[in-house]
Amino acid sequence: MDVQQSAAGNGRLYKLAVSSLAALIFISLAWELWLAPLRPGGSWLALKALPLCLPLTGILKGRVYTFQYSSLLVLPYFAEAVVRLFDASAVSRACSAAALLCSAAFFAACLAYVKQRRKAVGNV
Template identity: 80%
Template sequence: MNTPSNHTKSSKAYQAAVISLCALIAISLAWELWLAPLRPGGSWLALKALPLCLPLSGILKGRIYTFQYSSLLVLPYFAEAVVRLFDASAASKACAAFALLCSLAFFSACLMYVRQQRKAAEHV
């Protein structure tokens, strides 16, 4: 099952995965460049968003393997958000909370999407 049907792309799990991954990329960049950078003027830590861009194409195409490995890729972002929730600045806490929600949503959506695809493959 290399290419998903239109029914697959309209599934809530697919849509949630795409939206939460894009939101996680956006918050990772905004957090380190404008909202609450570690250093004034932005931080090189913004490069942490690059690994999230790698699976974006496969996620948009609905490839199951991409959903599987990217669900593991997002775990360090979850861990960083949990650690930085205890940061001193309110802006950083807000960014961490949003990143935490995005990473949880993406992880859950990936698991649901893979489960849906496997069930659909069993019925074919």
């Protein structure tokens, strides 16, 4: 794979990671504040979106270390989405399915991005 193809692949993975992280933050907030909160009027569980905001700057700057640790940070969100897929409310199930998709896409994009960046540097 030449440098140009590697850069194109990194660009797609970068865009996928940024968009899936932003979508996961949005879904987490909307889910707990408006769409299907645990309590009427919103829930304090919306604060779960705050840890997702921590790596946002590093992800936007394309820092490999941030991609590495945030791939582990997203795993509890994946687990929560799997558990809440079996919720009684249809809206909550839809939100958890969207969160499941976003967290899985973010995790996969992070791993692939780090792998390609390390391969490009020769640090495999």
